[in-house]
Amino acid sequence: MTADATSAAQGCVFCAIVARRARASVVHEDETVVVFMDLHPVTPGHLLVVPRAHAVGLEDLDESTSAHVWSVGHAMARALRRSTMRCDGINVLLCDGEAASQTVFHFHLHVIPRHEGVGWTPDADPPERERSLLDGDAQAIKDAIATRPV
Structure with missing residues (x-):
């Protein structure tokens, strides 16, 4: 990592979560990615798939990490559908760059459960979800993963 990249990673909240220096409701982790509940979910169950290595966009x-992020995102979408949280659809969203509404500059893939009749636009400002609810959401998805591993 260059000096600039190292400096950016040191101030990065997702790097802190990956390193367990910041709290998160983790659903899945492996050697390449960590998946956790979005603190400002569009809907309950909104997940972020984040590579362990700092990358802005x-x-x-690298190709291997990118492929793994998308593969895990696919698995998380299946887990959401199988979980007790249920959903009618899934949005998989990538905001790559400030112009695309990226607000945390560490690459991350959103996996968002959708429900009939619940409108949402990417410019919405969802409220923060209580930690106990995030933890419960994470457990529901973990339980679904346990029945059919990622």
């Missing part, structure tokens, strides 16, 4: 990811 798609351009900064």
Whole structure:
């Protein structure tokens, strides 16, 4: 990592979560990614798939990490559908760059459960969800993963 990248990673909240220096409701982790509940979910069950290595956007990811992020995102979508949280659909969203509404500059893939009749636009400002609810959401998805591993 360059000096600039190291400096950016040191101030990065997702790097802190990956390193367990910041709290998160973790659903899944392996040697390449950590998946946790979004602190400001569009809907309950909104997940973030985050590579362990600091990368600002798609351009900064190697092909193997990128493929793994998308594969895990796919598995998380299946887990959401199988979980007790249920959903009618899934949005998989990538905001790559400030112009695309990226607000945390560490690459992350959103996996968002959707429900009939619940409108949402990417410019919405969802309220913070209580930690106990995030933890419960994470457990529901973990339980679904346990029945059919990622």
